[in-house]
Amino acid sequence: MNMSSIMWVETYRPQKIADVVGNEKAKSQFLEWLRKWKPGNKAALLYGSPGIGKTTLVKVAARELGYSLVEMNASDFRTEEKVMRIAGRAATERSLVGIFSDTKGTIIFLDEVDGIFGREDQGGIAAVLKVAKSSNSPVVLVANNPWDPRLRYMRFACEMIRFYGIRMPTIVAYLKKIAKNEGIEVEDEALRIIAERAEGDLRSAINDFQSLAERRRMLRASDVESMAQRDRQYNVFDTLKDFFSAKTSLHAKRALDSSEVDFDILFLTIHDNLPAQFQDLEKMAIVYDAMSKADVIMGRIKRSQNWGLMPYVIDLVSTGVMLAEEEYHYVKYQFPPTKVAMLGRNKGERTMREEVCTHIGAKCHVSRKIANLDFIPFLRLIFENDKKLASSLSHWFNFNEKMIEFLAGSEKLAKAIVKS
Amino acid sequence: MSEEKEVMWVEKYRPKALDEVIDHKEVVAHLKQLLKDPLTMPHLLFAGPPGNGKTSVALCIARQLFGKNWRDLTLELNASDERGIPMVRERIKTYARLGTIGEAPYRLIILDESDQMTSEAQTALRRIMETSSRTARFILICNYSSKIIEPIQSRCAIFRFSELQKDDVAGCLNSIAKKEGAKVNADGIDAIWDFCRGDLRRAINTLQAAAVLGKAVSEGEVRKVVGRAGPEEVRTMLKQALTGKFTEARDKLYEILITRGVAGADLIRQIHKEVFTLGLSEEEVANLANMIGEYEFRLTEGANEDIQLSALLAQFAALKRGSK
Numbered sequence: 001m002n003m004s005s006i007m008w009v010e011t012y013r014p015q016k017i018a019d020v021v022g023n024e025k026a027k028s029q030f031l032e033w034l035r036k037w038k039p040g041n042k043a044a045l046l047y048g049s050p051g052i053g054k055t056t057l058v059k060v061a062a063r064e065l066g067y068s069l070v071e072m073n074a075s076d077f078r079t080e081e082k083v084m085r086i087a088g089r090a091a092t093e094r095s096l097v098g099i100f101s102d103t104k105g106t107i108i109f110l111d112e113v114d115g116i117f118g119r120e121d122q123g124g125i126a127a128v129l130k131v132a133k134s135s136n137s138p139v140v141l142v143a144n145n146p147w148d149p150r151l152r153y154m155r156f157a158c159e160m161i162r163f164y165g166i167r168m169p170t171i172v173a174y175l176k177k178i179a180k181n182e183g184i185e186v187e188d189e190a191l192r193i194i195a196e197r198a199e200g201d202l203r204s205a206i207n208d209f210q211s212l213a214e215r216r217r218m219l220r221a222s223d224v225e226s227m228a229q230r231d232r233q234y235n236v237f238d239t240l241k242d243f244f245s246a247k248t249s250l251h252a253k254r255a256l257d258s259s260e261v262d263f264d265i266l267f268l269t270i271h272d273n274l275p276a277q278f279q280d281l282e283k284m285a286i287v288y289d290a291m292s293k294a295d296v297i298m299g300r301i302k303r304s305q306n307w308g309l310m311p312y313v314i315d316l317v318s319t320g321v322m323l324a325e326e327e328y329h330y331v332k333y334q335f336p337p338t339k340v341a342m343l344g345r346n347k348g349e350r351t352m353r354e355e356v357c358t359h360i361g362a363k364c365h366v367s368r369k370i371a372n373l374d375f376i377p378f379l380r381l382i383f384e385n386d387k388k389l390a391s392s393l394s395h396w397f398n399f400n401e402k403m404i405e406f407l408a409g410s411e412k413l414a415k416a417i418v419k420s
Numbered sequence: 421m422s423e424e425k426e427v428m429w430v431e432k433y434r435p436k437a438l439d440e441v442i443d444h445k446e447v448v449a450h451l452k453q454l455l456k457d458p459l460t461m462p463h464l465l466f467a468g469p470p471g472n473g474k475t476s477v478a479l480c481i482a483r484q485l486f487g488k489n490w491r492d493l494t495l496e497l498n499a500s501d502e503r504g505i506p507m508v509r510e511r512i513k514t515y516a517r518l519g520t521i522g523e524a525p526y527r528l529i530i531l532d533e534s535d536q537m538t539s540e541a542q543t544a545l546r547r548i549m550e551t552s553s554r555t556a557r558f559i560l561i562c563n564y565s566s567k568i569i570e571p572i573q574s575r576c577a578i579f580r581f582s583e584l585q586k587d588d589v590a591g592c593l594n595s596i597a598k599k600e601g602a603k604v605n606a607d608g609i610d611a612i613w614d615f616c617r618g619d620l621r622r623a624i625n626t627l628q629a630a631a632v633l634g635k636a637v638s639e640g641e642v643r644k645v646v647g648r649a650g651p652e653e654v655r656t657m658l659k660q661a662l663t664g665k666f667t668e669a670r671d672k673l674y675e676i677l678i679t680r681g682v683a684g685a686d687l688i689r690q691i692h693k694e695v696f697t698l699g700l701s702e703e704e705v706a707n708l709a710n711m712i713g714e715y716e717f718r719l720t721e722g723a724n725e726d727i728q729l730s731a732l733l734a735q736f737a738a739l740k741r742g743s744k
Contacts, residue, residue, distance in 0.1 A: 285738030292731035298723035367500035378629040
């Protein structure tokens with residue numbers, strides 16, 4: 001088996017409680033809660049930002065202390081019925097398990113509870129709450145953001161255990177251990193950059209490290225510098241995939257709402273990728289029409305600074321993509337948007353054009369816009385074809401050599417014009 | 421003198437006195453009347469399509485008022501370059517309050533493309549026109565007088581510059597060619613007229629560029645110039661869209677917007693012109709014209725011209741496909 005195809009986050013997931021790094025206080029609080037737990041006690045709600053070991057601790061503790069784990073995550077929470085079927089059964093059958101197996105019992109483990117969405121999860125949250133209150137087994141909930149209003153009652157019913165981001169030196173040490181195991185030489189600075197960018201998220205640090213270091217013998221700090229860009233792209237690609245593959249406009253809307261990408265950039269990126277996503281021109285035209293209407297509202301927002309209109313922009317974009325009724329197929333998305341990339345490449349030329357236009361405007365009593373439209377194309381022809389006239393024009397307009405080059409199209413010709 | 425070394429024909433042959441202005445007979449006659457007593461001359465508002473002599477006439481007035489020192493007493497501003505209140509507040513206000521020199525009755529402020537000013541800036545300008553009427557006169561130049569706020573219009577004598585006729589344009593081009601020793605054939609003049617219509621500035625520039633390309637300016641030379649100056653690229657883009665090559669069409673659009681630096685609003689007008697030359701059926705032309713009108717409106721209301729113009733191209737692509 002090809003070892004490198006395995007995710008290091010899995011390979012190096014802690015096997016023992018003692019291996020779980022950081023959050024010593026939360027760890028002992030959780031173990032204490034579990035040790036003392038008896039029916040009627042509160043459930044535990046482990047909370048904190050992603051990738052800092054909440055789920056890992058629960059799994060490792062269950063194994064080490066001899067519990068079996070009945071696990072559910074956000075996708076299972078949709079309806080009350082489903083929650084009751086899985087968790088409810090586990091909760092009441094605990095006594096049987098306890099008698100006939102050698103485990104101490106069962107932990108009901110509900111991961112990502114804040115991933116439950118209100119309207120669609122009919123009764124899901126209420127059911128989780130019910131299980132948490134009446135279970136014969138300890139119930140552990142994990143959430144990133146426990147302050148979500150929908151989790152209000154959950155907070156009262158649970159013992160709250162807070163997890164903090166993993167400190168940088170701890171992350172660096174962890175990565176060093178992996179590097180040693182994998183036989184990779186790493187500059188300390190490289191690890192420091194990775195750890196810093198991870199902002200306490202050990203999981204993403206390991207993922208970043210793997211993507212950078214895999215199949216290398218040596219990782220330098222300079223190899224790591226390019227990482228920020230890649231992170232952002234990853235988010236854009238995720239959002240685009242979620243957006244275009246959404247089955248309902250509500251899903252599409254959610255993909256946009258929950259994206260970390262700046263909306264202006266996202267909007268442009270969707271526009272840029274429409275032709276790739278929609279092969280059928282009529283369908284693409286429908287989506288584009290919605291994008292155009294959304295842009296009109298964007299214009300109003302920017303002029304009036306009334307950002308309260310933003311939801312309508314998102315609505316138009318997400319309902320627009322549904323109107324096309326096209327079956328989703330995966331395409332390789334383009335980012336950054338074609339035009340943004342072109343703008344970057346052409347920045348020097350654009351400033352040069354502005355300067356040339358300013359010179360023309362001063363001499364010929366016209367705006368830069370007219371200079372660009374009604375002078376530059378003609379001047380270019382003259383500069384390409386008549387060095388002598390170009391030379392006297394350059395004098396008259398007071399063009400410098402760079403400007404002459406802009407109009408002549410090549411450095412060589414510009415030099416010849418200057419000499420003549 | 422600097423005026424003798426001029427090499428751009430548009431400047432070299434720009435009329436220096438009102439009598440040299442071609443066409444606009446009534447306007448010129450009326451202005452001459454007003455200039456008999458400079459002190460009673462009101463603020464002026466010139467309206468009309470581009471390249472038909474508005475700025476030239478304004479400069480002629482400056483010369484007639486101030487003689488050869490006209491530059492010292494005239495402020496030329498272009499609102500398309502600086503559209504906001506700062507321009508009005510800082511530059512115009514300061515200039516309008518400067519005292520006059522010698523016997524000059526006042527200073528002159530020529531505000532070109534004044535319909536590009538924001539309405540806030542126009543409101544600010546209105547006050548300045550009122551308070552500075554002893555020390556300054558304004559000549560506002562615009563394409564559409566309706567874009568100038570009423571209070572300013574009512575403070576100005578309004579002159580409408582109608583579109584130049586073919587005979588006038590042709591006469592002017594021929595006389596320039598003769599003075600420059602360039603040979604121009606009749607089909608060359610026709611081709612320039614087809615491309616530029618009454619926009620004499622563009623016509624003269626076209627002539628000068630075409631003259632560089634060959635011994636005589638015929639249709640072929642003009643075609644080459646026109647090919648470089650816009651319509652050809654727009655036409656290519658539209659044809660790509662209409663044959664379903666949308667991505668190519670959009671790349672072309674980006675190229676026009678970025679590498680040629682054309683503004684979206686100007687491009688959509690060019691698209692509008694081209695629609696009638698693409699050999700489409702009357703029904704298709706009607707549909708597209710309707711669509712272009714809608715998208716031009718959205719373009720002015722919207723935030724991002726790429727999205728609006730791409731969306732318009734997408735409608736081109738879909739419409740053509742749907743009609744097959």
